[in-house]
Amino acid sequence: MAYYLGIDSSTQSMKGLVIDPAAGKIVASASVGFGTDLPQFKCPDGVLANSDPLVKHADPLMWLAALDLLLARLQASGADMARIAAIGGDGQQHGSVYLNASFAERLARLDPSAPLAEQLRPALARPTSPIWMDSSTSAECRELDAAFGARLQADTGSPAIERFTGPQIRKFAKTEPERYAQTARVHLVSSFLCSALIGRDAPIDSGDGAGMNVLNLRTLGWDAEIAEFTAPGLAQKLPPVGGGVAGALHPYFAKYGLRPGIPVAVWTGDNPASLVGTGAWGSGVAVVSLGTSDTFFAALDAFRTDPSGCGHVFGNPAGGFMSLACFKNGSLARDRVRKEAGASWEFFDVGAFERTPAGNAGRLALPWFEAEITPPVLTPGVRANFDFAAAEPEVRIRAVVEAQALALRSHALWIGTFDALRVTGGASKSAGIRQTLADVFQARVESIAVADSAALGGAMLAAHANGVPLARMTEAFSPVNAVCQPRPEHAAAYDKLLPEIRALESAEPLAP
Numbered sequence: 001m002a003y004y005l006g007i008d009s010s011t012q013s014m015k016g017l018v019i020d021p022a023a024g025k026i027v028a029s030a031s032v033g034f035g036t037d038l039p040q041f042k043c044p045d046g047v048l049a050n051s052d053p054l055v056k057h058a059d060p061l062m063w064l065a066a067l068d069l070l071l072a073r074l075q076a077s078g079a080d081m082a083r084i085a086a087i088g089g090d091g092q093q094h095g096s097v098y099l100n101a102s103f104a105e106r107l108a109r110l111d112p113s114a115p116l117a118e119q120l121r122p123a124l125a126r127p128t129s130p131i132w133m134d135s136s137t138s139a140e141c142r143e144l145d146a147a148f149g150a151r152l153q154a155d156t157g158s159p160a161i162e163r164f165t166g167p168q169i170r171k172f173a174k175t176e177p178e179r180y181a182q183t184a185r186v187h188l189v190s191s192f193l194c195s196a197l198i199g200r201d202a203p204i205d206s207g208d209g210a211g212m213n214v215l216n217l218r219t220l221g222w223d224a225e226i227a228e229f230t231a232p233g234l235a236q237k238l239p240p241v242g243g244g245v246a247g248a249l250h251p252y253f254a255k256y257g258l259r260p261g262i263p264v265a266v267w268t269g270d271n272p273a274s275l276v277g278t279g280a281w282g283s284g285v286a287v288v289s290l291g292t293s294d295t296f297f298a299a300l301d302a303f304r305t306d307p308s309g310c311g312h313v314f315g316n317p318a319g320g321f322m323s324l325a326c327f328k329n330g331s332l333a334r335d336r337v338r339k340e341a342g343a344s345w346e347f348f349d350v351g352a353f354e355r356t357p358a359g360n361a362g363r364l365a366l367p368w369f370e371a372e373i374t375p376p377v378l379t380p381g382v383r384a385n386f387d388f389a390a391a392e393p394e395v396r397i398r399a400v401v402e403a404q405a406l407a408l409r410s411h412a413l414w415i416g417t418f419d420a421l422r423v424t425g426g427a428s429k430s431a432g433i434r435q436t437l438a439d440v441f442q443a444r445v446e447s448i449a450v451a452d453s454a455a456l457g458g459a460m461l462a463a464h465a466n467g468v469p470l471a472r473m474t475e476a477f478s479p480v481n482a483v484c485q486p487r488p489e490h491a492a493a494y495d496k497l498l499p500e501i502r503a504l505e506s507a508e509p510l511a512p
């Protein structure tokens with residue numbers, strides 16, 4: 001039976017996963033670490049050094065080198081590459097690649113005897129690519145706000161955001177007008193790599209395109225007025241918006257044992273791909289990814305925007321839309337609270353919850369050790385409604401975990417209600433955190449063991465483009481391995497605390 005390959009080009013690495021949907025199995029995987037495997041590109045954590053801490057760029061040729069190396073590794077792992085019937089993929093969102101007029105022609109005549117990076121190097125109109133970690137475009141964001149006001153969020157799904165591609169393109173056009181003039185094509189990381197696979201310009205999908213502040217989500221086309229304001233002639237420099245199959249695999253890739261001509265699905269962003277890979281592409285299920293930062297995402301039943309401007313709306317590759325909110329202070333903050341309380345992980349994950357009542361007698365603490373994104377708050381510092389430093393470790397721990405869960409619920413109110421939350425990421429192993437989420441949301445909390453949800457989503461989208469139903473793959477590849485049920489007796493206590501969390505968000509920070 002047919003295999004499908006999914007490729008995830010994330011910030012620090014590129015991963016590939018080959019699935020066999022008929023057997024419900026992952027049959028091969030490989031990865032390339034940008035820092036460890038490709039040190040020549042000088043992006044140790046996926047980012048080039050820069051004297052300005054707000055500027056975060058990467059070398060786009062590194063992504064091409066990673067694609068060559070990843071496919072070579074997959075082949076070397078013994079994967080039956082000839083059985084792969086379609087390829088899908090995704091990229092870190094918002095990052096952009098600037099190409100000159102020779103790009104199309106160089107793509108068309110890719111020569112298997114030379115690496116991709118070498119052949120496409122002369123097609124770069126700008127040697128570096130701003131990525132999502134860049135926050136150097138505040139001036140451009142304010143200019144977009146001034147020009148479009150509330151329409152920007154109402155039509156593109158998000159207010160002007162520093163890391164979004166539109167403000168990044170605007171800054172480039174303003175500061176390097178000659179290079180911008182030489183730019184014939186602007187791609188996202190996702191559409192750039194998809195273009196390399198098919199040997200011609202690939203479309204941008206509405207999942208990743210929505211992270212640009214240029215895509216009109218009501219028409220699902222580039223917004224001509226916003227594009228022209230962003231940078232002169234931008235609409236002509238963007239590839240079309242599209243979904244489904246992007247094109248056929250270029251013969252260049254036959255050297256890895258792949259069959260030229262197999263369909264390549266339009267690539268998407270890593271978060272939309274994860275929505276598919278975690279099995280949350282249908283409504284009523286949200287994903288809470290508890291990592292360095294916490295991310296909350298869910299399918300949206302209709303196009304709608306966050307009245308508080310914190311959450312984003314992206315296209316859902318399975319159809320319709322999805323929401324996403326990023327909470328900067330996630331696991332690093334939890335770990336700091338644990339350390340400062342002198343608690344072991346065992347105590348943090350279980351013990352503290354056995355010694356304190358649900359609701360913590362109203363004591364809440366938002367652990368904002370770093371500037372927060374949801375809501376946008378620049379001054380770091382814990383926000384607490386009690387004497388945080390003097391409290392017992394178990395009280396501090398519950399105060400933080402409950403405050404984070406209430407903040408998630410509060411910022412998800414505009415999305416709708418959920419029967420289930422699917423939790424992933426390191427902190428999802430904590431029984432106390434899972435029970436708190438279940439009680440605060442009054443929803444089932446499902447643990448899923450999907451390691452590379454974005455790459456898996458890419459593979460599932462490839463299979464889906466070939467007619468394999470997503471629902472069947474979700475059952476096989478994203479099974480629920482543990483369920484934590486909500487306790488209805490705690491619903492009222494958390495309902496009462498919900499307004500408190502918004503008040504706490506505007507409180508003064510405690511002294512560090």
Ligand code: XUL
Pocket residue numbers: 010011091092093094132163211269270271
């Ligand atoms: C989403 C975002 C990040 C990147 C990470 O808006 O900026 O999640 O997609 O790769």
